[in-house]
Structure formats: C-alpha cells, structure tokens
Amino acid sequence: MRRQLPVWLGFIAGMLVIIARYFAFPGFTQVQKTLDNWAMYSGAAAFLMGMINLTIVHKTNIQRRRENWGASLVLLIAMFGYFIYGLFTGPDDKLFVSIFNATISPLGSAMFSLLAFYMLSAAYRAFRMKTLEATILLAAGLIGILGNAPIGAAISPWIPSARNWMTEILNTAAMRAVTIGTALGAYAAMVRILLGIERSYLGGRGD
Amino acid sequence: MGGLPKTVELTIGAIGTLAVFSFLYKENLAYRYMEHIYIGLAAAHGAVLTFHNQLKPLFLKQIGAQGQYSLLIPVAMGLLLYLRYGPKEWVWISRLPMAFWVGYNAGYTLAYDPKVLLGQITGTFLKFSAKTVGESINNILFVLICVFTLVYFMFTLKREGQVMKGISAFTRYAFMVALGVGFSNGIMARVSLFLGRVQFLLGDWLGLVK
Numbered sequence: 545m546r547r548q549l550p551v552w553l554g555f556i557a558g559m560l561v562i563i564a565r566y567f568a569f570p571g572f573t574q575v576q577k578t579l580d581n582w583a584m585y586s587g588a589a590a591f592l593m594g595m596i597n598l599t600i601v602h603k604t605n606i607q608r609r610r611e612n613w614g615a616s617l618v619l620l621i622a623m624f625g626y627f628i629y630g631l632f633t634g635p636d637d638k639l640f641v642s643i644f645n646a647t648i649s650p651l652g653s654a655m656f657s658l659l660a661f662y663m664l665s666a667a668y669r670a671f672r673m674k675t676l677e678a679t680i681l682l683a684a685g686l687i688g689i690l691g692n693a694p695i696g697a698a699i700s701p702w703i704p705s706a707r708n709w710m711t712e713i714l715n716t717a718a719m720r721a722v723t724i725g726t727a728l729g730a731y732a733a734m735v736r737i738l739l740g741i742e743r744s745y746l747g748g749r750g751d
Numbered sequence: 752m753g754g755l756p757k758t759v760e761l762t763i764g765a766i767g768t769l770a771v772f773s774f775l776y777k778e779n780l781a782y783r784y785m786e787h788i789y790i791g792l793a794a795a796h797g798a799v800l801t802f803h804n805q806l807k808p809l810f811l812k813q814i815g816a817q818g819q820y821s822l823l824i825p826v827a828m829g830l831l832l833y834l835r836y837g838p839k840e841w842v843w844i845s846r847l848p849m850a851f852w853v854g855y856n857a858g859y860t861l862a863y864d865p866k867v868l869l870g871q872i873t874g875t876f877l878k879f880s881a882k883t884v885g886e887s888i889n890n891i892l893f894v895l896i897c898v899f900t901l902v903y904f905m906f907t908l909k910r911e912g913q914v915m916k917g918i919s920a921f922t923r924y925a926f927m928v929a930l931g932v933g934f935s936n937g938i939m940a941r942v943s944l945f946l947g948r949v950q951f952l953l954g955d956w957l958g959l960v961k
Contacts, residue, residue, distance in 0.1 A: 550846040550847055551850065553850045554855075555854060557858060558855060558861070561855060583856075586848055586851065588801050589806070589830050590829045591797075591802060595795065618791075622788045622792050622795070624795070626791070630795065630803075635800055638752060638753050639753065639755065642755040643755070644796060645760055646755060648796055650768050656941065656944055657941055657947070658771065659941045660938060663934075663937060683931070684930075688931060692939040693939070710928055710932040711932050711936065714925055717894075717929070718897070718925065719929065721897045721898075723868075723871060724868065724872060725904055731861060738857050745849065746849065
C-alpha cells in the first residue's frame with residue numbers, strides 16, 4: 545500500500561488531465577480546472593520546504609562546528625530575519641524591497657556572471673585544434689564570439705553575417721533535432737511514470 | 752518602514768558583488784559568507800512571496816469570503832509533504848503529494864506538449880524551392896542537418912556502408928559548427944551579465960562611467 549497508493553494517485557491525476565484534454569466529456573473541463581488549482585495550492589502549502597531543508601543542514605553544521613559554521617549561522621539569521629519581517633510587512637514594504645535590491649538582485653547577477661570565466665576556461669580546454677572536429681568547433685566559436693561583439697564588425701562585415709547564418713540555420717537545425725529527440729524521450733519517461741514502471745521519484749527503500 | 756537610502760543600497764550591492772568576484776582569485780571567507788547570505792535571503796524571499804501572493808488570498812478571499820472549502824483539500828495535501836520530517840512510520844505519506852505533482856505534470860506534458868512539438872516538426876520541413884537560390888540552399892541545409900542529426904543519434908542504427916558513414920561525417924561537422932556557435936552565444940550572454948556588473952560598480956556605485 546505504501547508504494548501502490550502514491551503510484552495510483554499519480555496515475556489518476558495524470559490520466560484525468562489527459563482525458564480532459566483529448567476527450568470532450570461533459571464536466572471534464574471543470575475537473576481540469578480543479579486539478580490545476582490543486583497542483584498550484586498544494587505546491588504553495590509546501591512553501592516552507594526549502595527553508596526547513598536549509599535549517600536542518602545548517603543547524604547540523606553549527607552543532608558539529610564544521611568548517612565555515614559561522615557562515616551557516618549567518619545564513620540562518622539572514623533567512624529567518626528576512627522571512628519574519630516579510631511575513632508581517634508583506635512583499636511591497638519599502639525595506640523588504642530595498643533589501644532585495646541591495647542583496648538578492650546584485651548577488652544573483654554576480655553569481656551568474658561568474659560563469660563567463662568558467663565557460664571561457666572550459667572553452668580554452670575544449671577548443672584545442674587536435675582534430676578536424678575540434679578545429680571546426682574552435683572556428684565556429686571564434687566567429688560566434690567576434691560576431692557578437694562590435695570588434696567583429698570592425699574586422700570584417702561578414703563576421704556578424706556569418707555568425708547570424710550559423711545561428712539561424714546550423715544551430716537552429718541541430719538544436720531542433722535535439723529538441724525532437726529529447727521530447728520523444730520525455731514522453732516515454734512520462735508514460736513510464738504514469739504506468740508506475742518508473743518510481744524513483746518516490747524515493748525511499750521499497751517499503 | 753521606509754527603505755534604505757539609495758547610496759546604502761548601492762554600497763551593500765557593490766560589496767556583495769566584489770565579494771562574489773573575489774572567488775575568481777580563490778575560495779575565501781568573503782565569498783563564502785556572501786554566498787550563504789544570498790541563499791538564505793533568496794529562500795526567505797521565495798517563501799514570503801508564496802505566502803502573500805498565494806496562500807493569503809486563498810485563505811482570506813477564496814476560503815474565507817467565498818466559502819470554497821474544497822480548496823482546503825490541496826492545502827492539506829501540500830502539508831502532508833512535511834511528514835517527511837515526522838516519525839519514520841509516517842514518512843511514506845509524504846510521497847502522496849509528490850506522486851500527485853509528478854503524475855499531474857506527466858499527464859500535463861503528454862496532453863499539451865505534443866501540439867507544440869508537432870508545430871516544430873512541421874516547421875522544420877521548409878520549402879526547397881524558395882524565392883532566392885540562397886534561401887533554397889539554406890532551407891535544404893536546415894532540413895538535412897535536422898534529419899541527419901536525428902539519424903546520427905539513433906544508436907540502434909548501425910553506421911555501415913558509404914551512405915551512413917557520409918551522413919555521420921556530415922552531421923558531425925555540422926554539429927560541431929552548431930555547438931561552437933551555440934557555446935559562443937552562451938559565453939557572450941554571461942560576458943554581457945559580467946559587463947552589467949562592472950557598469951554597476953563603475954557607473955551606479957562609483958559614478959565613474961555614465
């Protein structure tokens with residue numbers, strides 16, 4: 545029962561959505577709307593999961609005095625302080641918005657922009673001209689980078705054109721094939737989930 | 752309560768940005784602390800938005816004012832997820848909402864996604880005889896690369912014979928160009944984000960660049 549009940553619940557929820565979409569049975573539009581609401585509000589009710597998980601992990605760090613436990617303490621103070629303040633004042637409060645603008649917004653951009661350096665470093669390692677394929681990859685990458693920057697057009701006007709052509713024709717065509725392949729794979733995985741063949745998402749030990 | 756003065760807001764943002772960039776030199780305490788602050792604040796921000804934008808209107812308006820008590824069922828189902836932190840014999844109950852979400856999303860994908868995919872498939876087969884020769888060549892290339900890439904990744908097909916070997920080689924080279932230009936676009940997107948942060952530091956914060 546512990547394994548079968550969740551599988552049946554998932555099967556019924558999924559099949560109701562499929563039936564509502566493909567068959568015009570009376571009343572099924574309402575069923576679909578109800579399921580949409582259920583998915584949204586049940587997800588909202590689980591809104592504390594992230595904070596609870598973080599609390600468990602970082603509480604353990606502090607208790608065991610692991611390396612950088614001070615950072616864990618700062619995390620918990622920042623998280624609960626901001627959460628309690630936001631809970632009482634609401635997301636439109638000026639200080640709440642101000643803290644977002646001063647921390648989350650710039651730190652998020654800075655974190656993502658760090659990836660530029662790691663991608664460049666990966667490119668340096670991947671784009672070595674050891675084989676013909678690697679040479680083509682290097683040439684396409686260089687034209688792509690130069691074509692995206694003003695210096696490309698300054699060197700030659702055909703560089704941005706070549707970059708656009710490669711993006712619109714070659715890249716789009718290859719990525720279209722990848723999209724079709726992954727979508728077909730995803731559909732197969734979804735069918736396996738609905739039929740209860742794939743159950744790894746339930747976790748646990750087979751009980 | 753009033754917000755922070757703009758200068759304070761910018762200075763905190765700048766110190767945070769510099770602390771994050773210090774990771775490029777090496778792992779250090781400033782980065783580690785700023786990373787933890789960011790994670791904590793982001794988690795709290797998400798929870799506050801969910802509470803005020805979804806749960807509060809649900810309880811005050813839909814359940815409280817309009818009397819839609821059936822909406823308590825999904826709320827109760829969502830709350831079951833917290834049982835994973837409860838006694839061991841109750842942990843399995845937390846699988847119920849997870850199974851509902853996964854099943855619902857699997858059904859949703861199977862019900863609504865194929866229409867989008869079919870549009871992409873039909874959109875792939877462009878006219879070979881277009882208005883100009885250049886456009887025709889582009890269309891032929893587009894179709895060939897897409898079909899050959901699909902063939903290339905069918906691992907059940909043996910790559911035997913001149914035709915299959917030719918298709919394999921052509922696809923490999925075309926795919927390398929596609930990956931190269933895709934990768935360069937990815938790099939440039941991050942570089943523009945980095946330039947945005949530099950503009951923030953030198954322009955918004957220090958006022959050196961306008």
